[in-house]
């Protein structure tokens with residue numbers, strides 16, 4: 327590993343356009359290459375962001391010896407094959423949420439990364455937001471007692487477009503994999519892996535989930551009530567309830583600036599902690615620091631948590647009658 331951590335971007339779409347700007351806030355890291363299925367798109371992205379090398383296929387960036395780590399920002403079913411190829415090429419990975427389209431696919435990537443000793447992390451930026459980090463510290467200090475339940479919602483009203491990845495089955499569309507992953511990951515972060523998953527919802531005509539309400543149950547009586555939707559807007563609020571109070575994570579909770587601590591018998595305390603840049607810098611810093619330290623997993627977003635979240639999403643989707651598949655032709 328060179329002194330500077332050299333990043334490559336795979337799949338220069340909507341989110342890559344935002345994330346890449348945050349390298350300006352990461353010490354000792356730089357985006358040095360980008361790969362698209364079209365050389366023209368790679369070159370245009372590279373031009374907009376001052377990136378040196380453009381590759382016209384994903385295979386080319388895997389063979390680029392001057393790239394240490396890949397940020398994979400393709401649609402969900404196109405993460406699996408590219409991630410496995412990257413691991414075979416010895417490249418570390420930051421993979422957009424949802425990590426894959428299926429539990430089997432996620433398990434394969436995780437096992438390959440662990441066997442090869444290659445760093446891999448899901449780009450669940452919520453866990454690295456300063457306000458979320460503070461909320462976890464407060465909870466660990468006992469500020470709200472024992473956490474008993476979590477509520478969270480995240481939804482947007484999107485015009486139906488069967489060609490958009492949000493609605494297309496072969497692109498892993500639907501609310502659960504795109505937005506539900508945030509509410510599930512937030513609950514799993516605070517409560518651990520649930521014992522039961524119960525989902526209610528509806529589908530779009532493309533066969534992907536339009537909306538879902540989830541009840542996660544724990545054998546000791548703890549619970550999470552979660553909502554996600556592409557059919558209607560939801561505030562994007564989260565609440566963590568403990569035996570001695572609760573914490574509100576103000577909208578939108580997946581990249582919040584403000585939390586409000588409510589302790590029984592005390593005035594509410596508002597705590598505001600802004601993000602660096604667009605808020606993606608924190609996950610980039612985590613991955614960069616892990617690589618520099620020779621770690622193969624993040625302790626904040628460990629792969630076991632990614633697998634647990636993926637399992638909840640798959641169970642919920644299954645109850646709504648939706649199954650997804652990985653795209654073996656993505657690489």
Ligand SMILES: NC(=O)c1ccc[n+]([C@@H]2O[C@H](COP(=O)([O-])OP(=O)(O)OC[C@H]3O[C@@H](n4cnc5c(N)ncnc54)[C@H](OP(=O)(O)O)[C@@H]3O)[C@@H](O)[C@H]2O)c1
Pocket residue numbers: 336337338339340341342361362363364367368399400401402404422423424449451491497503504656
């Ligand atoms: N962290 C966040 O805040 C956030 C926000 C939005 C999305 N995301 C995640 O980021 C990923 C991408 O989302 P996005 O909204 O950026 O998607 P997008 O705009 O559709 O871009 C995805 C890119 O992937 C590439 N791609 C590879 N195979 C493809 C295929 N079969 N069909 C379509 N595109 C394909 C395309 O680039 P080329 O063809 O040029 O290679 C495309 O531009 C998803 O996993 C999503 O959940 C994260």
